[in-house]
Amino acid sequence: DTEVTQTPKHLVMGMTNKKSLKCEQHMGHRAMYWYKQKAKKPPELMFVYSYEKLSINESVPSRFSPECPNSSLLNLHLHALQPEDSALYLCASSLRLAGAYEQYFGPGTRLTVT
Amino acid sequence: KNEVEQSPQNLTAQEGEFITINCSYSVGISALHWLQQHPGGGIVSLFMLSSGKKKHGRLIATINIQEKHSSLHITASHPRDSAVYICAVSQGTSYGKLTFGQGTILTVHP
Numbered sequence: 001d002t003e004v005t006q007t008p009k010h011l012v013m014g015m016t017n018k019k020s021l022k023c024e025q026h027m028g029h030r031a032m033y034w035y036k037q038k039a040k041k042p043p044e045l046m047f048v049y050s051y052e053k054l055s056i057n058e059s060v061p062s063r064f065s066p067e068c069p070n071s072s073l074l075n076l077h078l079h080a081l082q083p084e085d086s087a088l089y090l091c092a093s094s095l096r097l098a099g100a101y102e103q104y105f106g107p108g109t110r111l112t113v114t
Numbered sequence: 115k116n117e118v119e120q121s122p123q124n125l126t127a128q129e130g131e132f133i134t135i136n137c138s139y140s141v142g143i144s145a146l147h148w149l150q151q152h153p154g155g156g157i158v159s160l161f162m163l164s165s166g167k168k169k170h171g172r173l174i175a176t177i178n179i180q181e182k183h184s185s186l187h188i189t190a191s192h193p194r195d196s197a198v199y200i201c202a203v204s205q206g207t208s209y210g211k212l213t214f215g216q217g218t219i220l221t222v223h224p
Binding site for chain 2: 006031033041043045056088090092094096101102104105106107108110
């Protein structure tokens with residue numbers, strides 16, 4: 001299984017809602033990533049987890065809260081988002097953090113904040 | 115100046131043409147990645163390379179470490195190759211962080 005899955009594919013939420021994005025991989029990868037991508041722009045790194053511990057937070061607002069409950073699962077909890085947070089949210093995983101390893105990306109969740 | 119620069123930004127080709135996309139970088143790297151993204155879709159890793167040349171089907175990627183330059187070639191292009199191609203670099207001390215180029219939008223007409 002060389003796949004990263006993400007659910008849901010699409011999400012529309014109001015500014016007062018609480019929702020979660022889910023990412024799963026069963027490749028035994030120990031590094032997992034959240035990216036945000038706006039239209040016609042490259043992805044921007046948000047968070048990096050290594051061995052289920054948060055390694056990098058790229059100064060992301062606290063309305064985004066990541067969680068890595070086990071080595072296969074990565075969540076992104078959303079609360080009180082702004083319309084400018086509408087974007088494609090991509091999850092990725094790689095074998096390890098240190099060194100150079102190929103990153104496997106999921107299909108993304110298209111988020112619209114109304 | 116961006117650490118990773120791609121050219122061209124937009125590329126239009128006729129089916130069957132040979133295509134080249136270039137990537138230059140200004141930082142020390144542990145590897146260079148070529149990624150493909152179809153409209154509205156997720157990202158697929160095409161190549162990761164740190165030296166020389168790699169080939170997969172009609173795709174060829176080369177890297178010149180001394181010149182800090184990489185190229186992605188597509189032979190016998192097809193409309194299904196239409197996508198955004200992104201060059202990204204990983205640096206040894208950057209905890210897996212990828213630094214991305216701005217992407218090249220490729221459109222192949224039948």
